[in-house]
Amino acid sequence: MGFKGKLIASMEIKCGGHLFHDFYQINAHHVSNISPDKVHHFNIHEGDQDLKVGSIIGWKYNHDGKVKVTKQLIEAVDDEKKLITWKVLEGDTLELYNSFAITASFEENWATWTLVYEKKTEDTPEPITLLSLMIDITRDLESHLHNN
Numbered sequence: 001m002g003f004k005g006k007l008i009a010s011m012e013i014k015c016g017g018h019l020f021h022d023f024y025q026i027n028a029h030h031v032s033n034i035s036p037d038k039v040h041h042f043n044i045h046e047g048d049q050d051l052k053v054g055s056i057i058g059w060k061y062n063h064d065g066k067v068k069v070t071k072q073l074i075e076a077v078d079d080e081k082k083l084i085t086w087k088v089l090e091g092d093t094l095e096l097y098n099s100f101a102i103t104a105s106f107e108e109n110w111a112t113w114t115l116v117y118e119k120k121t122e123d124t125p126e127p128i129t130l131l132s133l134m135i136d137i138t139r140d141l142e143s144h145l146h147n148n
Contacts, residue, residue: 003118003119003121003122003124004116004117004118004119005115005116005117005118005119005126006114006115006116006117007114007115007126007127007128007131008112008113008114008115009112009113009131009134009135010110010111010112010113011110011111011112011135011138011139012109012110013106013109013110013111013138013142014109014142014146015109015142015145015146016108016109017082017105017106017107017108017109017110017111018082018106019106019145020082020104020106020111020138020141020142020145021079021082021083021084021106023141023145024051024084024104025050025051025052025077025084026049026050026051028042028051028057029042029043029044029049031137031141034140034141034144035136035137035140035141037062038061038062038133038136038137038140039059039060039061039062039137040060040061040062040067041058041059041060042057042058042059042060043057043058044056044057044058045057045058045071047074051074051077052074052077053074053075053076053077054073054074055073055074056071056072056073056074056089057071057072057074057086058070058071058072058091059072061133062133063092063129063130063133064129066092068091068092068093069090069091069092070088070090070091070092070093071088071089071090071091072086072087072088072089072102073086073087073089074086075087075101076103081105081107082105082106082107083103083104083105083106084103084104085101085102085103085104086101086102086103087099087100087101088100088101088102093127093130096119096120096124096125097117097118097119097120097124097127098118098119098120099116099117099118100115100116100117100118100127101115101116101117102114102115102134103116104134111138111142113131113134113135113138115127115130115131
């Protein structure tokens with residue numbers, strides 16, 4: 001039996017949430033250009049450039065001072081609520097967690113990241129530094145979207 005958890009962080013953003021939502025659906029491949037110290041590479045394993053439910057994507061990123069990889073399935077997209085959910089299929093995250101899902105909601109002027117996970121052991125740390133990474137990338141994207 002695993003140990004389930006949920007972490008949520010919300011932050012006010014200067015530009016409309018629709019810009020973030022559209023960015024992650026259409027221009028996710030540009031995250032590595034906007035935040036190169038955090039994200040090194042993005043690729044699409046299955047699906048088209050315009051990401052939809054069922055698309056499988058991959059990221060190479062910096063986390064806790066190490067280069068890591070993840071492969072994710074886009075599980076849900078709600079254009080009205082500006083919400084996207086990714087389920088981790090493979091990668092470094094699953095070394096510590098039995099399951100891991102990330103939901104991003106970009107309603108109005110708020111970005112909310114929700115991590116839902118099941119730790120492999122009770123001693124496995126909460127993924128607070130991973131949530132912090134998401135917040136830092138959101139700040140980078142906000143700066144890019146607000147200035148363009």
